[in-house]
Amino acid sequence: MEQLSLFAEQGQSPGLPATLLDYHPGLFTETESELILQKLIRESPWQQRVVKMYDKQVLTPRLTAWYADPETYDYTSLRRSVPNTWTPDLLLIKNRVEAIVGLKFNSVLLNYYRDGNDSVAWHSDNERALGTHPVIASVSFGQLRCFDIRKKQDHRQRYSIKLESGALMVMKGDLQVDWEHRIAKSSKPMKARLNLTFRVVI
Numbered sequence: 001m002e003q004l005s006l007f008a009e010q011g012q013s014p015g016l017p018a019t020l021l022d023y024h025p026g027l028f029t030e031t032e033s034e035l036i037l038q039k040l041i042r043e044s045p046w047q048q049r050v051v052k053m054y055d056k057q058v059l060t061p062r063l064t065a066w067y068a069d070p071e072t073y074d075y076t077s078l079r080r081s082v083p084n085t086w087t088p089d090l091l092l093i094k095n096r097v098e099a100i101v102g103l104k105f106n107s108v109l110l111n112y113y114r115d116g117n118d119s120v121a122w123h124s125d126n127e128r129a130l131g132t133h134p135v136i137a138s139v140s141f142g143q144l145r146c147f148d149i150r151k152k153q154d155h156r157q158r159y160s161i162k163l164e165s166g167a168l169m170v171m172k173g174d175l176q177v178d179w180e181h182r183i184a185k186s187s188k189p190m191k192a193r194l195n196l197t198f199r200v201v202i
């Protein structure tokens with residue numbers, strides 16, 4: 001049976017081709033989302049990674065934690081450290097996501113945006129270990145933040161999706177090939193947000 005995509009009905013970003021993204025609000029209830037948010041913030045082994053920017057070492061403006069199956073990935077090509085082992089909470093979330101997406105994922109990256117100063121800069125998830133047209137399932141908990149998308153070749157083609165707590169967004173098609181995305185900093189007061197991106201690492 002074809003899966004219902006609520007993206008168009010949500011009208012969150014009219015005009016964005018449906019081949020690039022599906023949006024499923026309410027995969028988790030408000031109560032579930034709040035519990036998951038607090039528990040994962042408390043219990044995850046957060047790291048703040050250092051990246052090189054214009055020859056300077058800078059801390060990424062968010063915290064991350066990475067989990068994966070022990071055998072099925074090549075984490076050296078992802079430039080990540082040895083992954084953590086799945087927890088029961090993460091497996092529960094993964095199962096619910098897989099039932100909707102119809103794919104088995106073997107890793108998840110957790111991003112913790114502590115407030116409006118935390119962000120992720122424009123990028124595509126196009127590492128070799130993700131394959132050429134990866135399907136990436138993104139689940140958000142907590143503070144609503146805007147997920148901006150722009151075309152690499154023409155920055156005027158631009159969309160913004162409000163990622164609600166408990167919602168699943170599926171990135172697919174050419175999204176990681178022809179487009180970039182980001183979570184911008186916000187000058188408005190922002191509470192904590194967690195984002196989980198489930199990926200298949202080859």
Ligand SMILES: O=C(O)CCC(=O)C(=O)O
Binds near residue numbers: 109111181183197
């Ligand atoms: O926080 C988000 O919604 C996006 C995170 C992201 O783009 C990533 O982890 O690659």
Ligand SMILES: [Fe+2]
Binds near residue numbers: 123124125181
């Ligand atoms: Fe990304």
